[in-house]
Amino acid sequence: EKGYLEEEGLDVTFTSSNSSELVRAAVSNRLDIILLAPGSGFAAQEAGSDVKMVGVPWNKVRDFIYATSDITSAADLVGKSIASQAPNTSSEILVSAVLERFGISADQVDMVQTGGDSERIAALLSGRVDATVAGIENLPVIEQDPNFTTVLSVGEIVPDVLGAAWFSSGRVISELAPELPTVLRAYTRGLRYALDHLDEATAVAVERLRTAPEDEAVVAAAIQAHRDNQIINPNLNWTDQQVAATQQLNVDIGSQNGVLPPEEVADRRFADEVIGELGEYEW
DSSP states (O other): OOOHHHHTTOOOOOOOOOHHHHHHHHHTTSOSOEEEOHHHHHHHHHTTOOEEEEEEEEOSOOEEEEEETTOOSGGGGTTOEEEESSTTSHHHHHHHHHHHHTTOOGGGSEEEEOOSHHHHHHHHHTTSOSEEEEEGGGHHHHHTOTTEEEEEEHHHHSTTSOOEEEEEEHHHHHHSTTHHHHHHHHHHHHHHHHHHOHHHHHHHHHHHHTOOGGGHHHHHHHHHHHHHTTOBOTTOOOOHHHHHHHHHHHHHHTSOSSOOOHHHHBOOHHHHHHHHHHOOOOO
């Protein structure tokens, strides 16, 4: 909307899919840069996919456990149905982390595969499941309906786990290295503008999501929540501790065998170059 991609001389094609398909598309040279849950990227890297993390625009988990109003704590999830996307996706990994933290075994709940964020929330609101994990943008919707409640913030359960990151293949990192910072720079400029102009960000979201005018206040509240909770990371940076914690979560739930050294799964050069040019963002 602000022309940052065009200013960088980029003609970008966007696509969307689940994490595993995005990784396959990256390693088969069909996509140059992908945005996905870092845990999925690290697990894929361990399994032999030639991808590395190159920037972190969401440096914390942005999900909550939402449920029917009779579920007021994690302990109440026992015997309940919980919506997730699919095995080894970020939604199931996060639910598994919550269950493990509160000593609930997988066979004490009924995991129901229902699709992405919007499908999981729809399953909860329609009564097909008792609880789900979904992003912070659903918080205003849940909080205004007395039939549902917010049980907990997953980010508080796994405070060092990264939320979402840019990954590229080894081919892109070696052959298209000059282009990578241009993409990251344009994207980061957009993030920063949105953080500083929430009204405009809301208007764009309402237009792109084709939201009904009466729901604009809900969209605005969701965007404000992203800023208030600093879900967005306009500096693209990360720590080795976060890389380790994200992988350890994979290990704990069985989607990764061990924690790989940070230099094997991440490359800081491109994010460092972008922030070196733009400077640190001040909240």
